[in-house]
Amino acid sequence: MFVRTATASTTAAAVLGAGALLLPAAQPQDADARTPDRQASPVVVAHRGASGYAPENTLAAADAAKALGIDWVENDVHRTKDGVLVVLHDSSLKRTTNVEEVFPGRAPWAVKDFTAAEIAKLDAGSWFGSQFAGVRVPTLTQFVNRLERNRQKLLLEIKSPASYPGIERDILKVLRKEGWLNPLHVRDRLVIQSFGAASVKEVHTLRPDITTGFLGTPAVADLPAYAAFTDQINPSHTTIGADYVAAVQRLKGPHGKRLRVNTWTVNDAANAVKVRAYGVDGIITNYPDVVRDATR
Secondary structure (H helix, E strand, O other): OOOOOOOOOHHHHHHHHHOOOOOOOOOOOOHHHOEOOEOOOOEEEEOOOOOOOOOOOOHHHHHHHHHOOOOEEEEEEEEOOOOOEEEOOOOEOOOOOOHHHHOOOOOOOEHHHOOHHHHOOOOOOOOOOHHHOOOOOOEHHHHHHHHHHHOOEEEEEEOOHHHOOOHHHHHHHHHHHOOOOOHHHHHHOEEEEEOOHHHHHHHHHHOOOOEEEEEOOOOHHHHHHHOOOOOEEEOEHHHOOHHHHHHHHOOEOOOOOEOEEEEEOOOOHHHHHHHHHHOOOEEEEOOHHHHHHHHO
16 A cells, blocks of 8 residues: 655645646657667656555546646556456455445455446545545446546556456457557557566467566566566566666567566655666656656
8 A cells, every 4th residue: 555745746636636637748768769878767657547646546546647647557457256357456345445334244355256246336435535435446448448538558467367367368358349459559558567477478478469567576597588478577666776677678578679677666756766867667656746757
């Protein structure tokens, strides 16, 4: 669970409350085109949406990222008892919904034990703030449609893939149906990642054209094996330094391009500046305005 921080832009809260849109941030220079005298600004990714300002993994959080001018949105995907894909971080509904009140006696309130219709009844916003009362857990279909409306991009995380056999195919089916597997989306607007190497491999096998990411910090000696099936190594910022980032970036992934590094979860300016100096390609954050402003 993230911690709200006083370093967040005070402007953001006012913007979100007014429902206004800020001008988008300037597009960062491609990391492959960096020059020795000027390092490109890292791409900023809104973690579970702009989750410092709205309840995580909801349409409100995606909209909050849009209001801040952030293109890339990260989310997490689970599967319900009846096979519907929903956007939620935890394997349990307990932390971010009122499931204990609506469905008492069904501990541990695992996502996989509830139908999509049951989950649709839950309040996924009040825990964050009263102004978000009634916000729902979105389905993956609803989420990608909102991103499409907002003209945003998606870093999709497959959560606990071992608990949901075949979820990779299910995700690709939804993305295909909603138009997210056409050449434009696949080239510029979609990355699929997971902590499960087997899951990342499966996505690469099923759709080798899709950009994939592995979440974690593999040993440098193991990186060539990962480069066979993933385009990104996406580690916690607490586990890396400049040498590790350089070791990743020396390798080329399955699409013949150098591996990229997106680090998480950086929520303050000081750490944003630190990881920028490491040479990371992207920073995943609950407070995308703070990180963007610190790393321009």
